[in-house]
Amino acid sequence: MNQVVESVDAEEFPADVNSLWRYSLLLPVTSPSFVLSLGEGWTPLVLTRRLGTYYGLRVLRVKDESRNPTLSFxxxxxxxxxxxxxxxxxxxxxxxxxxxxxxxxxxxxxxxxxxxxxxxxxxxxxxxxxxxxxxxxxxxxxxxxxxxxxxxxxxxxxxxxxLSTTKEPYRVEGKKTLAFEIAEQMGWSVPDAIVCPTGGGTALIGIWKGLDELEAIGLIGTERPRLYAAQSGGCAPVVRAFEMGADTVEPWKNGETKAYGLRVPSPFAGRLIMRALYRSGGGAVAVAEHEIAATVNLAAKLEGLDICPEAAVGLAGLSNLIESGQVDYDEDVVVLNTGSGVKYRQI
Ligand SMILES: Cc1ncc(COP(=O)(O)O)c(C=O)c1O
Missing domain, CATH: 3.40.50.1100 (Rossmann fold)
Structure with missing residues (x-):
């Protein structure tokens, strides 16, 4: 895309392009010859009936990012x-x-x-x-x-x-397609809440930007899902900042977690992360380290999903949010499975 787009009909997204490049109209690459695609994006939004029932939720879907070419979002x-x-x-x-x-x-x-x-x-x-x-x-x-x-x-x-996280603009541009896909897969509507395992925050920031763009071009209204950042208690700078009502994220000392992607003691875009959480009316939730392995097993046994430890933090975080009444049983919730568990099982 190399022009300002003011309104878009959903039909303008080519239905036969089963990758994030179906939204190329809203992406920054100008010449198609520079698109280096391996078929990324357009991952399934899996309705997880048994896991949903386990947590007692009306609707629980997992955006399964393990299906990407290198197995992560x-x-x-x-x-x-x-x-x-x-x-x-x-x-x-x-x-x-x-x-x-x-x-x-x-x-x-x-x-x-x-x-x-x-x-x-x-x-x-x-x-x-x-x-x-x-x-x-x-x-x-x-x-x-x-x-x-x-x-x-x-x-x-x-x-x-x-290409460090949030130190250049285009990784977030790619991540905003998560919001486009979730909205399109839900018939151009949004869930009540999205739980994002959060380290550097590109997914959270990208989803928030994507939703704003969908509203600006007339594909959704002002409604927004509440966004929740999920982190391990072993490295939870965003959760601590949220609990303090802070606008910025202070560095976490000696961060330790087996959810390696969430071991980000000092996210560079802390201010943007906090802004997305506050504006969406969501929050941040910490998960005990021992819950990670148990939740990986639960997702595999109940849904046949091979989730990564970071996504287990997201699901266990959802469980804590339900327990504390921040997510209601009657809600429609999406959790990101940000990657496959396979890379974490040492060969
Ligand atoms: C599997 C997985 N999930 C979640 C994250 C955190 O993502 P972000 O840095 O965009 O918050 C990472 C980051 O490395 C990751 O590898």
Whole structure:
């Protein structure tokens, strides 16, 4: 898209394009020849009857992002960002990552034929390093968290394009398609609430932006789902900020969780995350670390879903929200399964 779009008919989105590129009218890549697609997006919104009944909810759906090409929702943002930056002339990419963004960056850089330089904490499951290397990326590991990976990247950085979470605009552009798809799959309406496992916050921020765009072009009205950030109690800077009524997110010391993608002690876009939570009327919820494995098992046994630990934090977070009365039994709720569990089972 290279023009200002004021109104769009749903029919203008090509129904035969079963990827996020059905919304290319609302995406930043100007020339189709720069679209580096592996078929990302247009993932199923699974109605989870047995899990819904387990939690006592009227409607529970899981947006199953494990079906993306590299098995996580990171493909949305990184496909759009790498396509756009390549169009702008980028010749190499770098980023610090908790794992899934690294694999995604490596794959789309391979599609574009440009090198990728990845920085990850050394305790990230080995399968993430192996996948990046398989796609031809150069990986570097460090002690500590993704914040330490970022510091190391900044020291090493040459003329590489930095794709760090929310430090460039196009990953959020890709993530906003989550909102487009959820609304379209619900017949251009929105659920009562969406629960997002939250680390750096691209999904939350992207969904909020996507909903605003849908309203601006006349596809939905002023109604909004309440957005909830779910985090592990071992690293919950957004939850703490929400409980304090703060506008910004203060760094969390010694963040520790097996939901590696949520181990983001100091999200760069804290202010935007908090704004989306407050404006939507939602909130933030912490989950005890021991609930993660139990919830992964529950989703597998009740629904045949292979969810990642981060998504387990989302589902367990929903359970806590129901218990505390913040989500009502009569509501229609979407939880993001942000990725597949397979990469976390060490080979
Ligand atoms: C599987 C998974 N879920 C959730 C997240 C958190 O996403 P965000 O950083 O957009 O909040 C990550 C980030 O690495 C992830 O890998």
């Amino acid at each position: 990171k493909d949305r943002g990184l496909c759009v960002a790498i396509s756009k930056h390549t169009e702008l002339g980028a010749t190499a990419f770098t980023l610090p990552s908790a794992g899934n963004a690294a694999v995604s960056t490596s794959a789309y850089s391979a599609v574009g034929g440009v090198p990728a330089f990845i920085f990850m904490p050394e305790d990230t499951p080995q399968s993430f390093f192996q996948d990046c290397q398989m796609y031809g990326a150069i990986t570097t590991s460090n002690p500590g968290t993704i914040s330490d990976s970022a510091a190391l990247m900044r020291k090493s950085k040459e003329s590489w394009t930095d």
